[in-house]
Amino acid sequence: MPVTARRTSGSRSAAPRGGTGPGRLRGPSGPRRLYEQLHRAWDRPLTAYYVILGSSLLITGLGLVMVYSASMIQALRFDLPGSYFFRKQLLAACIGGVLLLIASRMPLKLHRALSYPLLAGTVFLMALVQVPGIGHAVNGNQNWISVGGPFQLQPSEFGKLALILWGADLLARKQDKNLLAQWKHMLVPLVPVAFMLLGLIMLGGDMGTAVILAAILFGLLWLAGAPTRLFVGVLAVSATLGFLLVTSSPNRMSRLECVLQSEMIGDRCQQAVHGIYALASGGWFGSGLGASVEKWGQLPEPHNDFIFAITGEELGLAGTLSVLALFAALGYAGIRVAGRTEDPFVRYAAGGVTTWIMAQAVVNIGAVLGLLPIAGVPLPLFSYGGSALLPTMFAVGLLIAFARQDPAARGALAMRRPGTRWKTMRRRVTKRPSGER
Numbered sequence: 001m002p003v004t005a006r007r008t009s010g011s012r013s014a015a016p017r018g019g020t021g022p023g024r025l026r027g028p029s030g031p032r033r034l035y036e037q038l039h040r041a042w043d044r045p046l047t048a049y050y051v052i053l054g055s056s057l058l059i060t061g062l063g064l065v066m067v068y069s070a071s072m073i074q075a076l077r078f079d080l081p082g083s084y085f086f087r088k089q090l091l092a093a094c095i096g097g098v099l100l101l102i103a104s105r106m107p108l109k110l111h112r113a114l115s116y117p118l119l120a121g122t123v124f125l126m127a128l129v130q131v132p133g134i135g136h137a138v139n140g141n142q143n144w145i146s147v148g149g150p151f152q153l154q155p156s157e158f159g160k161l162a163l164i165l166w167g168a169d170l171l172a173r174k175q176d177k178n179l180l181a182q183w184k185h186m187l188v189p190l191v192p193v194a195f196m197l198l199g200l201i202m203l204g205g206d207m208g209t210a211v212i213l214a215a216i217l218f219g220l221l222w223l224a225g226a227p228t229r230l231f232v233g234v235l236a237v238s239a240t241l242g243f244l245l246v247t248s249s250p251n252r253m254s255r256l257e258c259v260l261q262s263e264m265i266g267d268r269c270q271q272a273v274h275g276i277y278a279l280a281s282g283g284w285f286g287s288g289l290g291a292s293v294e295k296w297g298q299l300p301e302p303h304n305d306f307i308f309a310i311t312g313e314e315l316g317l318a319g320t321l322s323v324l325a326l327f328a329a330l331g332y333a334g335i336r337v338a339g340r341t342e343d344p345f346v347r348y349a350a351g352g353v354t355t356w357i358m359a360q361a362v363v364n365i366g367a368v369l370g371l372l373p374i375a376g377v378p379l380p381l382f383s384y385g386g387s388a389l390l391p392t393m394f395a396v397g398l399l400i401a402f403a404r405q406d407p408a409a410r411g412a413l414a415m416r417r418p419g420t421r422w423k424t425m426r427r428r429v430t431k432r433p434s435g436e437r
Contacts, residue, residue, distance in 0.1 A: 045408035051333040052403055055326045056100075056381060056396045060093055060389075062323065063307070063382035069290045070310040071303035071384060085303055085384055088150070092386030096393030103397025108405065111398065112172075112345060115165035119193075122162040125155035126200040135204075139376070143204035154387035156201045156209045160216060160356055161391040163194060167220045168348035175224075175344045183230050190220065191234065207245065207252060208375030212360050214238050219355030223338070223348050255373040262370075271306065274299040275368045278309040279320070286316030303384040305376055308368045323382070324365075330396075331358045337402045346402045353395045356380075 064086065071085035103111075129135035129143055136144040136152065144152045167190055171180065179185040194217040201210045221231060246252045258269035262276060278294040281287065292313045295302040302310050312320045334354030338347050357380045364379040366372035378388045381396070403409060 049403040055330040059381040099394040100397035104400040119162040164352035172345035208377040215359035275309040279312040282312040282316040
């Protein structure tokens with residue numbers, strides 16, 4: 001009898017060790033287990049911080065490579081060194097990196113304090129563009145100021161950043177006073193100031209930048225909780241003005257006619273058609289870095305507005321999908337920062353920056369794919385152009401600063417500082433008696 005009891009207890013205790021007994025709890029396996037691991041990794045406090053930093057740096061680095069490849073022939077055509085455009089872009093990226101670091105370390109109060117001087121300075125420069133002898137026209141758009149030598153400044157690019165910071169501070173102050181429930185406080189003075197910026201931009205004929213600025217305005221109104229009828233009203237007014245501006249310009253009408261075109265219409269649609277040719281000839285993995293055919297003169301602006309087409313030709317579908325994945329990661333991380341914060345200024349500013357970068361990427365890539373009219377806006381962080389790169393990198397620094405402001409992220413970063421973990425471990429060690437080993 002004792003022997004039987006011992007055998008029974010032994011058999012019961014051995015069942016869980018084998019992993020097949022009825023008392024053994026099985027965890028998820030296969031795709032579900034992978035999904036749960038990815039979900040836990042994404043919910044870590046520093047995930048958004050690393051995703052924003054990593055994706056933005058990868059986009060900028062790959063953009064430098066593609067600017068060098070796409071601009072080499074363009075530079076030689078103007079009797080310039082082959083690395084001319086690349087060196088200017090590299091200098092802008094270095095300055096932008098400093099701005100990104102400064103923005104990521106600045107306190108929120110300083111960001112809010114600088115929003116008003118930044119807006120005033122941007123409006124002054126945008127008005128200065130229209131002064132004869134100071135403003136310069138590029139590709140028919142009067143929106144540039146010469147700052148000496150080969151360097152030019154486009155103030156309207158800084159207008160996007162100014163509107164986001166000033167609008168976020170304005171809406172945050174009104175939310176603290178419970179004023180956003182009234183439609184007049186939601187619209188005034190945000191919408192009039194935005195329309196003033198739009199008017200200054202349209203004086204120079206830059207329809208593409210005006211579209212991005214309008215998208216930022218709609219993003220801020222959406223984040224502020226604008227009612228549907230108010231949102232639709234502002235959208236209807238903007239759409240009416242946009243329709244009048246497009247129909248009144250033969251150049252803009254010709255761009256609209258080139259949407260979904262795979263063949264040239266007379267001497268028009270060259271850029272749209274050859275952009276499709278470049279993407280179609282890339283295949284799965286491209287013709288190789290530097291081996292593009294379209295950049296030899298067939299495709300205008302290969303290093304700027306249509307650099308995504310050269311990327312598809314040289315790096316193929318794999319390269320273009322990689323760029324899209326990086327932008328998707330950056331956008332999703334920005335949405336996460338805006339959605340998880342309790343600070344209204346951070347929510348509005350992070351949402352505005354994310355709207356800016358994603359809307360501009362959609363407009364640029366949509367034009368390259370032939371799905372949207374050619375708006376003449378660069379691909380953020382990727383295309384050639386220091387005036388576009390500098391404020392965008394500062395805006396990415398804002399997202400990084402906002403991601404660091406999360407209490408859990410601050411605690412995780414504090415644990416990773418030199419000496420912090422050692423001090424924490426020392427607190428956990430209990431003092432033993434002198435005779436104990």
